[in-house]
Amino acid sequence: MDTLKPQTTKNGAYYEVRMEEFRQKLHRDLRPTRLWGYNRQVPGPTIEVNRDEAIKVKWINNLPTKHFLPVDHSFLNSKLPEVRTVTHLHGGHTPDESDGYPEAWFTRSFREVGPFFKKKVYEYLNHQRATMLWYHDHAMGITRLNNYAGLSGAYIIRDEHEKNLNLPTDEYEIPLIIQDRSFNRDGSLNYPTQPDDASDDLPSPSIVPAFLGDTILVNGKVWPFLEIEPRKYRFRVLNASNTRGYTLELNSGQPFYQIGSDGGLLEKPVQMKKIKMEPSERVDIIVDFSKQHGEQIVLRNDLGPNANPDDETDEIMQFRVNKPLSSKDDSIIPRKLSTIPSLTQNKVSTIRNLKLVGSSDEYNRPLLLLNDKRWDSPITEKPELGSTEIWSFMNVTGFTHPMHIHLIQFQVLDRQPFDLDRYNEDGKITFTGPPKAPAPSERGWKDTVAAPSAEITRVIAQFEPYTGNYVWHCHILEHEDYDMMRPFKVVYPEDKR
Known part of the structure; x- marks a missing residue:
């Protein structure tokens, strides 16, 4: 995933991010998939900032006027424009006019705006602990569709305290954005138009009470692999699925060392064999691959004892420890990470x-x-x-x-x-x-x-x-x-x- 570059840094960093429709191959065996992405990327570009350094972002809707996913009008004001967006910085300490209030939506080129629309340029003051937040669409009544179409991305706040802990960094620190999707034969996204048990009098399209895709994506790729060195890696993991929760484990049996949660570092690392994640939760983990040279390790999703044996969502991605060690691994897993007053x-x-x-x-x-x-x-x-x-x-x-x-x-x-x-x-x-x-x-x-x-x-x-x-x-x-x-x-x- 690319890191977003500012348009200008005069009087503070200023960014412009465009929401656009495009096509992207999500797997070598899939035809290009129609998506909506921030700056034509799924997930969107990663935004990296320093603590207490305010930035401004202009979120621009360049999307079509008709949605390509099934919009249920039965519970919404029929006069609402079908495609409307507003971006929320999830986990951010943000002034309300920049928070992404569901009714602060706007349409293509700001032609129509919602009743809470206040400003075109959002301000993020970043006056909070170092952590990984995420940004995603939050438009009233169609958040599920806009996110499923691709409108989400990572937002990382950094500070000097974290930099001084000697954690794995640079190419050894990797965000992992996990999502589930379903696909049609032509590579297009499949999202249900009605619940499975729909009656004849149900609206069509109709909202569904939950959605579980049959395919897992990480960073916009279907069941990917990552070639890595035999050393420690830091993974900033986000569950960006609509409904699905995950129970993460490594098939090698080795532990995760969780060092942080939604709001930043824990007080001390927690060694875990399994990590449960509900939608929108983040975990900050370190995995030590130093003894796995030459192995292929699968990040799994434990579906439990009653899982359908044909369910392929039990695998998330693969780590291939096949790269030579480029330099000595001097990173550590500190015994003390931070102080959290109760x-x-x-x-x-x-x-x-x-x-x-x-x-x-x-x-x-x-x-x-x-x-x-x-x-x-x-x-x-x-x-x-x-x-x-x-x-x-x-x-x-x-x-x-x-x-x-x-x-x-x-x-x-x-x-x-x-x-x-x-x-x-x-x-x-x-x-x-x-x-x-x-x-x-x-x-x-x-x-x-x-x-x-x-x-x-x-x-x-x-x-x-x-x-x-x-x-x-x-x-x-x-x-x-x-x-x-x-x-x-x-x-x-x-x-x-």
Whole structure:
């Protein structure tokens, strides 16, 4: 993946990024695939910045006026333009006018704009820890389609502390953006027009409750391989799939050393044989290949004991340790990585109990909601600027939801299981075990957390440094689009409107 170059560095770095349609070969045996990409790339070019160095980006929509994927108009305003985009820097501490609010969309050449459109040039101040964020489309109601078409890319913040740790760097530090896709025989993307069990009265096209592709891509390539040296490598891994979660493992049995999560470095490395990743989560890992010279090692996705034997999504990519060692490997896996002060030392102003619930719409399609409210219901979450709050996600649906909160990074407090069957009978919460502390790999800064079924997942966050309109949502994109997303507003203490 290319690194984005600024148009100018006068008065700070300024970039222009164009969203365009193009064709790209994703595998030698596939014909070129029609895609939408930032600067005609899938994934988009990597943006690299230094901590506290502000940049400006003009996101330009040069896409066609008609979508090539199936747009469901049944739950959207029919007057909305079919192709609209707005880019969100996921995990960024960003002023609201540059956050990528779902209704701040714009069309080709800014001919039409959404009700929250504010500015053409976005500002990213990068006043946060070194980490890998990612940017992706966030347009209201069609995020799943725009991302599936290719609109996403990596965004890396660097700082001096991290540079001084002597981690693997340069060509030995590699982002791995994992996605799943399905293809037609002609190489085009296949995305369902209706659910598998669609009834005759269902709209066509109709949104689907989930999407699992049958093919895995890494950095825009189908089941790729990477030729490497027998040494340590640092991989910045992102799950950029719409719905699919992954359980990463190496078929060699060797461990990962996780050094970071969504919001940057952990306090110390965590040795792991398996790593679970929900959509939009990132893990920062080091793998030591120094003893695998001449081997071929597969990064696998553990599908579990009940997997279909014909399911080929159990393999992600291959590492071929066949290159000679170009120089002595002086990189290390430090015992101490960073310091993370606990937010539990802060005064907690509010505890919010937030239900993840399931219902049905007029077509009997699944309708997953937050606190049983639709997107356009009045805002109910209004944290004060600088305040610390605990958000408790009570999941009464039958599956895990990756919950994402814009603007802030949070810390995971615990998860506590409850009796879901009893809750469905009488609406009462009966705990079936004590609260469970997060795993060591989750004890850093996070912006997305797995909220399992029949559990209450608690996170703690300080809402700063900006006021304004933001959103929180499930990051399964099919859920987010319909209608598992809610606005929240950070207010000054004297403003409780």
